[in-house]
Amino acid sequence: xNAPFYEWRIWRRVQLKALILIVIxxxxxxxxxxxxxxxxxxxxxxxxxxxxxxxxxDLDMRxxxxxxETLFQSHVISLPKAPDEYRVVVMGDSGANGWGNADxxxxxxxxxxxxLTLKNRKFRVYNLAHVGTSAMRDLLIGDTAxxxxxxxxxxxxxxQAFQNIQSVGGLFEANEQRFTRLTARFGLDDVNAQAYGxxxxxxxxxxxxxxxxxxxRWLAFQTYALRQPAYKSVNQKVLQQAIPTQPVLSADDPxxxxxxxATWKALTAMSSLSxxxxxxxxxxxxVVPGNTSNYDEWIGRALYDKYRTTFQGFCNENHLWCxxxxxxxxxxxxxxxxxxHTDQGNALIAxxxxxxxxxxxxxxQLGL
Amino acid sequence: xxxxASVPHRRTVARRLFIAFCLIASAILAYVTGGTNLSLVLYxxxxxxxxxxxxxxxxxIHNPQSRRWLVPASVSLLAGVLILSRIRRVQLLFFGRxxxxxxxxxxxxxxxxxxxxxxxxxxKLGEVAAGDLAAYALFPPALIAGPIHRANQFLPQLDxxxxxxxxxxLIDSLWRIGLGTAKxxxxxxxxxxxxxxxxxxxxxxxxxxxxxxxLIAYAFMLYFDFAGYSDIAIGVAGLMGITLPExxxxxxxxxxxxxxxxxxxxxxxxxxxDYIFLPLSGTLLRRxxxxxxxxxxxxxxxxxxxxxxxxxxxxxxxxxxGLWHGTGLFVNAQWSKFARQHEIKLPSIIGIxxxxxxxxxxxxxxALPDFGSGLHVLARIAGR
Numbered sequence: 001x002n003a004p005f006y007e008w009r010i011w012r013r014v015q016l017k018a019l020i021l022i023v024i025x026x027x028x029x030x031x032x033x034x035x036x037x038x039x040x041x042x043x044x045x046x047x048x049x050x051x052x053x054x055x056x057x058d059l060d061m062r063x064x065x066x067x068x069e070t071l072f073q074s075h076v077i078s079l080p081k082a083p084d085e086y087r088v089v090v091m092g093d094s095g096a097n098g099w100g101n102a103d104x105x106x107x108x109x110x111x112x113x114x115x116l117t118l119k120n121r122k123f124r125v126y127n128l129a130h131v132g133t134s135a136m137r138d139l140l141i142g143d144t145a146x147x148x149x150x151x152x153x154x155x156x157x158x159x160q161a162f163q164n165i166q167s168v169g170g171l172f173e174a175n176e177q178r179f180t181r182l183t184a185r186f187g188l189d190d191v192n193a194q195a196y197g198x199x200x201x202x203x204x205x206x207x208x209x210x211x212x213x214x215x216x217r218w219l220a221f222q223t224y225a226l227r228q229p230a231y232k233s234v235n236q237k238v239l240q241q242a243i244p245t246q247p248v249l250s251a252d253d254p255x256x257x258x259x260x261x262a263t264w265k266a267l268t269a270m271s272s273l274s275x276x277x278x279x280x281x282x283x284x285x286x287v288v289p290g291n292t293s294n295y296d297e298w299i300g301r302a303l304y305d306k307y308r309t310t311f312q313g314f315c316n317e318n319h320l321w322c323x324x325x326x327x328x329x330x331x332x333x334x335x336x337x338x339x340x341h342t343d344q345g346n347a348l349i350a351x352x353x354x355x356x357x358x359x360x361x362x363x364x365q366l367g368l
Numbered sequence: 369x370x371x372x373a374s375v376p377h378r379r380t381v382a383r384r385l386f387i388a389f390c391l392i393a394s395a396i397l398a399y400v401t402g403g404t405n406l407s408l409v410l411y412x413x414x415x416x417x418x419x420x421x422x423x424x425x426x427x428x429i430h431n432p433q434s435r436r437w438l439v440p441a442s443v444s445l446l447a448g449v450l451i452l453s454r455i456r457r458v459q460l461l462f463f464g465r466x467x468x469x470x471x472x473x474x475x476x477x478x479x480x481x482x483x484x485x486x487x488x489x490x491x492k493l494g495e496v497a498a499g500d501l502a503a504y505a506l507f508p509p510a511l512i513a514g515p516i517h518r519a520n521q522f523l524p525q526l527d528x529x530x531x532x533x534x535x536x537x538l539i540d541s542l543w544r545i546g547l548g549t550a551k552x553x554x555x556x557x558x559x560x561x562x563x564x565x566x567x568x569x570x571x572x573x574x575x576x577x578x579x580x581x582x583l584i585a586y587a588f589m590l591y592f593d594f595a596g597y598s599d600i601a602i603g604v605a606g607l608m609g610i611t612l613p614e615x616x617x618x619x620x621x622x623x624x625x626x627x628x629x630x631x632x633x634x635x636x637x638x639x640x641x642d643y644i645f646l647p648l649s650g651t652l653l654r655r656x657x658x659x660x661x662x663x664x665x666x667x668x669x670x671x672x673x674x675x676x677x678x679x680x681x682x683x684x685x686x687x688x689x690g691l692w693h694g695t696g697l698f699v700n701a702q703w704s705k706f707a708r709q710h711e712i713k714l715p716s717i718i719g720i721x722x723x724x725x726x727x728x729x730x731x732x733x734x735a736l737p738d739f740g741s742g743l744h745v746l747a748r749i750a751g752r
Contacts, residue, residue, distance in 0.1 A: 008535075011539075048573075049573065219561070220561050223561040223562050226562060226567075226568045226571065226574060226578065226582060227565075227567035227568055227571055228567050228568075228570045228571040228572075
């Protein structure tokens with residue numbers, strides 16, 4: 001190193017130049033707004049094949065802290081809709097996603113195998129269920145899915161989807177703009193809406209300094225294509241786990257009651273979001289025989305029974321299209337968790353949902 | 369009564385304050401990095417080990433004849449603690465449960481190597497006070513990942529000023545911290561997005577070319593991450609008035625594997641050379657004679673690098689990585705001998721390419737948790 005390197009005035013000059021460069025870069029960034037263009041590019045569908053399910057980005061970014069537009073671009077739903085396609089979107093939690101099942105053994109895959117048709121249009125089912133249970137999060141996903149011309153939503157919900165807690169990582173935070181629009185339109189007032197439903201657009205939010213994390217997350221998400229999708233095979237049977245004999249959640253659990261609480265608005269919001277019909281399925285839960293307090297390791301019987309009554313009442317009152325499959329699977333059809341199913345379990349759920357759709361088709365000629 | 373403001377007294381106070389600062393800073397670092405309260409308990413055990421070794425040193429000064437049994441016993445104790453902390457089965461056997469599950473025993477691997485060096489080289493060091501030894505063995509900038517500095521270089525520095533005494537020294541230290549931070553947080557973190565890992569290795573749809581690129585990215589990520597960390601450690605130590613040894617010197621630009629190891633994680637390489645390779649090869653040569661020098665060299669390289677592999681962790685992947693490098697170093701030494709005898713000189717670019725390829729193949733076993741998955745990736749890259 002030569003001598004001038006040790007002089008403070010050199011360092012001051014370096015700092016000044018760096019500051020000027022940062023200002024120039026931010027002004028240019030503000031004028032060009034490259035992130036808007038960048039978001040429309042993806043390695044998925046070009047260098048790498050689309051994924052059958054929504055990715056679960058768990059790299060250095062906070063889990064799920066990703067814009068839904070970017071997330072959807074990795075999904076096969078990004079393919080153009082065929083003229084003879086009747087596009088069905090499945091939403092819900094990891095059980096509906098098929099965590100632990102192969103792409104060919106999810107509820108969506110079995111629904112595809114059911115080969116439903118409507119006036120020569122073939123049903124093509126897309127799996128947009130994501131890990132974690134949150135009705136509000138699903139509303140956000142459903143709203144994004146409308147850009148991909150769906151003809152029918154099949155939405156799996158369960159008791160835990162209506163917890164009035166901030167949930168599912170950073171998905172709300174990363175999609176504040178969209179969530180604020182939904183909050184204003186439907187008067188949402190759960191804790192997520194309170195935290196992330198008040199986005200205000202300012203010029204500095206479009207600077208390089210402010211959007212640097214978005215750029216990193218977008219870039220990091222593209223490299224996610226190199227990795228095996230996060231789901232893995234599950235062999236463990238849930239019945240091996242001990243179920244408490246005292247209720248694990250009481251009937252007045254504060255996170256879930258009053259029932260319906262503010263999170264239930266997601267159901268009515270989703271159904272009135274567009275003219276696309278929404279089938280809301282109360283998904284099966286594990287019912288452990290011989291336990292009088294709990295249905296499984298998470299759910300107390302009294303609380304869940306109250307939820308089911310509320311669910312049916314809420315559907316009737318708001319004229320929602322609902323299907324209650326709560327006890328339709330035998331205990332042997334669950335895998336590592338009470339909401340995760342074996343391949344056979346998924347096949348059975350898909351056949352029950354397909355029957356419901358067929359029945360409804362005959363009655364109403366869905367959306368046509 | 370203390371003598372009034374005499375220079376030696378001021379030095380003693382400054383020294384004690386510095387030692388106290390080092391120990392408190394290390395404890396905080398151990399707690400923050402380890403993540404649980406148990407990290408602090410494990411840090412206390414580290415301190416206990418230092419005290420035991422300082423007692424051993426004191427005993428050796430007064431009873432040099434006990435060196436014959438006390439040095440091997442101390443080395444065995446230190447190696448035993450390291451092994452115990454690494455092997456789950458041994459923990460289950462001794463404690464009936466896993467210790468430190470979800471907690472990291474911060475800096476244990478490096479602490480053990482430093483203490484072994486102190487015990488083996490005790491005649492050169494003389495008596496070392498427990499506080500001085502603790503400041504050396506648990507020196508905060510080098511606590512987590514080295515460099516593995518030597519006590520004979522560190523201890524005399526305890527009497528120096530504990531701040532950069534000149535402007536160039538201050539700027540040098542800040543420069544090293546900045547450079548290291550950029551290497552680690554910018555380059556290494558960016559490379560980590562595409563570097564080989566289990567998720568990439570098990571993705572059956574990934575083309576061979578991209579798998580190879582991810583392996584090369586891993587090679588550079590590892591370098592920038594570790595060299596960056598070493599830069600930060602050296603820079604922070606510089607701010608504390610302590611000079612730590614260099615750890616990296618363009619390892620991927622070396623034309624032989626031997627030179628690679630003289631420039632990659634140098635402080636570990638030199639430790640392995642001084643405390644495993646040279647004693648082992650020397651003993652074997654004395655015992656079985658120079659006639660078997662080639663066999664002795666093969667054994668010494670393999671044993672040294674196998675230990676180096678297992679020092680990183682007890683897995684079949686690290687074992688394979690150690691054996692790979694042990695074999696490579698032996699073959700490299702034989703080739704150098706042959707080339708010297710026959711006056712063969714290859715262009716250095718060929719040597720650099722061959723060395724980089726060899727080292728990068730070895731990283732497959734380093735990156736993945738077991739030998740089987742490493743072999744699987746190697747086969748896929750080879751097109752099988």
